[in-house]
Amino acid sequence: MREITYAQAIKEALAEEMRCDENVVVLGEDVGILGGNFRATAGLYQEFGEKRVLDTPISESGIIGCAVGLAMAGFRPVAELMFGDFVCTAMDQIVNQAAKIRYMSGGKLSVPLVIRTNIGAGRSSAAQHSQSLHAWFCHTPGLKVIMPSSPYEVKGLLKSAIRDEDPVMIFEHKGMYNKKGEVPEEEYTISIGNADIKREGKDVTIIATSSMVKESMIVADRLKEEDIKVEVIDLRTLVPMDKTTIINSVKKTGRLVIVDEGVKQAGITAEIAVMVTEEVFDFLDGPIERVANENTPIPFSPPLEEFVRPTQEKIYQAVKKILK
Amino acid sequence: MKLSKEKLVEMLRKMLEIRCFEEAIYYVYAQGWMPGLAHLYIGQEAIAVGVCENLKKDDYITSTHRGHGHLIAKGGDLNKMMAEVMGKVTGYCKGKGGSMHIAAPELGIMGANGIVGGSIPIATGLGLSSKLEKDSRVTICFFGEGASNQGAFHEGLNMGSLWKLPIVYVCENNLYAISVSQQRSQNIEDVATRAKAYGIPGEIVDGNDVLAVYEVAQKAINHAREGKGSTLIECKTYRWGGHHVGDPGTAYRPPKEVKLWKDKCPIKGFKFSLIKRKILTQTEIDNIENEIKQRVDKAIEFARKSSYPAPEEALDDIFAK
Numbered sequence: 001m002r003e004i005t006y007a008q009a010i011k012e013a014l015a016e017e018m019r020c021d022e023n024v025v026v027l028g029e030d031v032g033i034l035g036g037n038f039r040a041t042a043g044l045y046q047e048f049g050e051k052r053v054l055d056t057p058i059s060e061s062g063i064i065g066c067a068v069g070l071a072m073a074g075f076r077p078v079a080e081l082m083f084g085d086f087v088c089t090a091m092d093q094i095v096n097q098a099a100k101i102r103y104m105s106g107g108k109l110s111v112p113l114v115i116r117t118n119i120g121a122g123r124s125s126a127a128q129h130s131q132s133l134h135a136w137f138c139h140t141p142g143l144k145v146i147m148p149s150s151p152y153e154v155k156g157l158l159k160s161a162i163r164d165e166d167p168v169m170i171f172e173h174k175g176m177y178n179k180k181g182e183v184p185e186e187e188y189t190i191s192i193g194n195a196d197i198k199r200e201g202k203d204v205t206i207i208a209t210s211s212m213v214k215e216s217m218i219v220a221d222r223l224k225e226e227d228i229k230v231e232v233i234d235l236r237t238l239v240p241m242d243k244t245t246i247i248n249s250v251k252k253t254g255r256l257v258i259v260d261e262g263v264k265q266a267g268i269t270a271e272i273a274v275m276v277t278e279e280v281f282d283f284l285d286g287p288i289e290r291v292a293n294e295n296t297p298i299p300f301s302p303p304l305e306e307f308v309r310p311t312q313e314k315i316y317q318a319v320k321k322i323l324k
Numbered sequence: 325m326k327l328s329k330e331k332l333v334e335m336l337r338k339m340l341e342i343r344c345f346e347e348a349i350y351y352v353y354a355q356g357w358m359p360g361l362a363h364l365y366i367g368q369e370a371i372a373v374g375v376c377e378n379l380k381k382d383d384y385i386t387s388t389h390r391g392h393g394h395l396i397a398k399g400g401d402l403n404k405m406m407a408e409v410m411g412k413v414t415g416y417c418k419g420k421g422g423s424m425h426i427a428a429p430e431l432g433i434m435g436a437n438g439i440v441g442g443s444i445p446i447a448t449g450l451g452l453s454s455k456l457e458k459d460s461r462v463t464i465c466f467f468g469e470g471a472s473n474q475g476a477f478h479e480g481l482n483m484g485s486l487w488k489l490p491i492v493y494v495c496e497n498n499l500y501a502i503s504v505s506q507q508r509s510q511n512i513e514d515v516a517t518r519a520k521a522y523g524i525p526g527e528i529v530d531g532n533d534v535l536a537v538y539e540v541a542q543k544a545i546n547h548a549r550e551g552k553g554s555t556l557i558e559c560k561t562y563r564w565g566g567h568h569v570g571d572p573g574t575a576y577r578p579p580k581e582v583k584l585w586k587d588k589c590p591i592k593g594f595k596f597s598l599i600k601r602k603i604l605t606q607t608e609i610d611n612i613e614n615e616i617k618q619r620v621d622k623a624i625e626f627a628r629k630s631s632y633p634a635p636e637e638a639l640d641d642i643f644a645k
């Protein structure tokens with residue numbers, strides 16, 4: 001199969017949806033002439049023009065607010081927040097507005113909006129350009145939250161997000177934009193709300209998000225050599241969460257490691273762990289292990305950053321610990 | 325305006341120091357000695373220097389992602405800056421902050437900022453502290469024209485003007501916010517006209533003319549110190565390079581425009597006038613440049629020889645000890 005980068009997969013999804021639905025518009029900082037800070041909208045401005053691909057001022061609250069208004073009026077805006085950290089300057093429009101409008105209006109108003117942003121440290125970008133803030137939005141009913149782990153995932157999930165009737169936050173990964181992966185030429189979508197079993201195994205379940213899926217697969221390879229069969233689940237969607245796939249896997253393996261790049265405290269790993277104990281406590285053969293970022297801001301200096309991030313070694317150790 | 329010879333030479337020296345430091349950063353980046361990215365100040369030197377030469381040590385400044393120039397102009401130490409940019413423990417923030425987050429409160433440098441517009445309300449708060457404590461400090465808030473499109477700009481200026489705070493908001497209009505030109509991001513020609521909305525003076529100045537910047541800033545700073553309130557100064561300028569060291573800056577700017585602005589080099593023009601006025605000779609200028617070059621080389625050496633912080637230090641400084 002052909003291989004394209006994560007950024008190219010995003011661009012393809014946007015272009016395909018824009019071609020078949022003229023209500024789809026793209027807006028954000030530097031998404032037009034530059035083609036996006038991470039090149040994920042490259043070529044769209046040239047193909048669709050400035051009426052459908054809008055370079056905006058540096059006004060995140062304005063960008064998301066405008067997108068909400070457009071969506072309420074029947075458009076399908078895809079707004080980009082260049083770095084995940086900049087959700088902070090748009091927070092009211094995301095949390096108090098976009099997420100609540102359908103509910104407050106008793107279902108009369110819709111906000112079919114997609115917010116594309118990202119997570120990921122490891123680039124020495126320091127504390128204001130490295131955060132993985134996806135868990136915040138799981139705490140806000142009314143938002144769907146997706147985290148694509150590869151070019152294939154991002155294309156299929158983004159297309160579904162654009163067709164969705166509700167606000168969807170899609171957290172891409174900065175470290176993956178220029179990484180290649182197999183993506184079919186033919187059209188496809190991936191439905192929101194389904195996890196994907198990336199590898200079957202009977203000894204331990206690893207549930208991972210975003211780039212941690214690949215890291216976990218590498219660890220699973222290493223453990224295979226020790227005759228430990230790891231089941232790796234790509235969560236794909238945080239809200240709504242595919243509880244069935246998780247529960248069935250835990251019932252089979254009895255052991256669970258959860259891996260996510262957000263900080264550990266009050267993170268998505270905690271939510272999954274509690275959900276599992278609520279649903280299938282009796283099937284667990286031991287405590288659940290969580291691998292996440294240390295509870296620190298992301299430091300600039302490389303050795304510090306390496307220290308706080310979830311790594312293959314930390315995932316490996318977590319699996320070993322749980323099997324002891 | 326009549327300025328002493330020492331003052332004029334000091335201004336040139338500071339501008340050269342910034343230029344030389346920034347060229348060194350580019351070199352260090354190209355060598356792979358620096359992690360991450362840095363946003364260079366080359367082309368805008370006259371603004372930081374023209375403004376900060378009016379300040380006292382305990383006056384506050386807030387800075388931006390493009391902050392090295394502000395820090396040097398406010399007295400930042402080249403060794404500690406270079407070490408920070410390289411992520412070393414001897415840096416201003418022990419390697420935790422990097423290029424975009426250098427803070428040196430002992431010099432009144434209350435932090436650079438990675439969030440565009442993020443420092444504007446903070447500067448307003450620093451100004452409020454001076455008013456409440458009657459400490460006669462002035463706060464300088466540096467930011468770009470792109471930042472003037474953030475809500476934080478409008479909220480910060482509204483409060484600063486409402487409470488007549490001793491703040492000078494210095495907008496460095498270098499015509500581009502990453503790839504988006506000013507024309508494509510706001511419906512006005514001059515950011516300074518926004519001052520009117522807040523009932524404070526709005527000044528426009530040639531940001532490549534250090535003496536012009538000095539004069540306008542002096543007036544605004546005096547105004548602030550006398551308790552008369554804030555001023556918005558817009559400095560018209562240009563960044564020579566791309567948005568950061570990894571951006572050639574050619575995809576969205578016509579080469580002609582870049583050349584036009586390079587011809588208006590703030591340093592070249594100032595050197596020329598100092599020679600013409602017989603304040604310095606070419607040889608004296610060469611000597612100053614050599615001396616600065618050596619200091620910058622030493623800063624690189626210092627930073628390279630310094631060690632990285634121990635990994636566990638990542639867990640410190642989240643809260644007070």
Ligand SMILES: Cc1ncc(C[n+]2csc(CCOP(=O)(O)OP(=O)(O)O)c2C)c(N)n1
Binds near residue numbers: 086440
């Ligand atoms: C809140 C926020 N939005 C977007 C960015 C990304 N960004 C970094 S610098 C920049 C352009 C800033 O333009 P301007 O304020 O004019 O300063 P300049 O870079 O021209 O010095 C942008 C969009 C950011 N760092 N923070």
